Amino acid sequence: MEQPRTSHPRSRQRPQSPLSSQPVASPNALADAPAVYGVRPPARPGRRVPPVVLALRRLPSPRLTGLGGGLFAVVTMLVIGTLDWLLFDGSAVVYGVFFLPVCALTALWVREADLVTAPISVPIAFAVGIVPISGGEGGVGGQVMAVVTSLAVHAGWLYGGTLVAGLITCVRKVRTMARRKPRVRPGPPPVRQ
Numbered sequence: 001m002e003q004p005r006t007s008h009p010r011s012r013q014r015p016q017s018p019l020s021s022q023p024v025a026s027p028n029a030l031a032d033a034p035a036v037y038g039v040r041p042p043a044r045p046g047r048r049v050p051p052v053v054l055a056l057r058r059l060p061s062p063r064l065t066g067l068g069g070g071l072f073a074v075v076t077m078l079v080i081g082t083l084d085w086l087l088f089d090g091s092a093v094v095y096g097v098f099f100l101p102v103c104a105l106t107a108l109w110v111r112e113a114d115l116v117t118a119p120i121s122v123p124i125a126f127a128v129g130i131v132p133i134s135g136g137e138g139g140v141g142g143q144v145m146a147v148v149t150s151l152a153v154h155a156g157w158l159y160g161g162t163l164v165a166g167l168i169t170c171v172r173k174v175r176t177m178a179r180r181k182p183r184v185r186p187g188p189p190p191v192r193q
Contacts, residue, residue: 061109062109063109064111065110065114066111066114066116067117069106069110069118070120070121070124073102073122073124074121074128074129076125077102077128077129078125078128078131080095080102080129081095081128081129081132082132084133085133090135091133095130095154095157096154096157099126099157100157100160102122102125102161103118103122103162104164106121106122106165107166107169107172108168108172112172112173115169118168118169119162122161122165123158123162126158130150130151130154133150134149134150135150
């Protein structure tokens with residue numbers, strides 16, 4: 001499930017009363033105001049951004065919960081598995097190649113609070129999506145044996161996708177922890193007796 005984003009606070013314009021001598025705040029008052037503690041951060045020098053980065057910034061950036069990320073991966077892999085069965089006669093290579101980007105997107109789109117769920121949900125999605133291309137016959141038992149055999153034979157794709165999701169979530173977690181690193185104020189050293 002996608003969670004709604006919190007919006008940035010907007011400056012509200014208050015109508016100026018005839019008794020008030022203060023002017024109405026401009027719409028850009030928040031941008032014109034000095035930063036916290038009256039110190040404005042230095043402006044970054046103008047660097048040219050590569051077009052690839054600009055294209056990637058235009059892509060959607062949903063933030064899915066753990067359950068939403070898992071459902072996204074499962075439904076996407078089930079659709080890919082069904083299309084693979086219909087169009088490519090159940091090619092495992094096509095299924096595996098499409099599994100890797102789904103793993104990356106699941107790991108990128110899950111919320112920071114639910115990062116641990118991405119490497120857990122993508123193998124489940126792989127197992128659910130492989131059902132149409134496993135080729136089982138002979139009832140439920142035959143289908144289950146075909147799925148287990150397909151999982152064993154195509155374990156390389158499964159491990160690779162899980163590794164992709166795990167690496168992306170680890171990098172995101174390290175970056176989150178670095179941003180939240182507590183800043184130590186310099187002060188007098190503690191007095192020891």
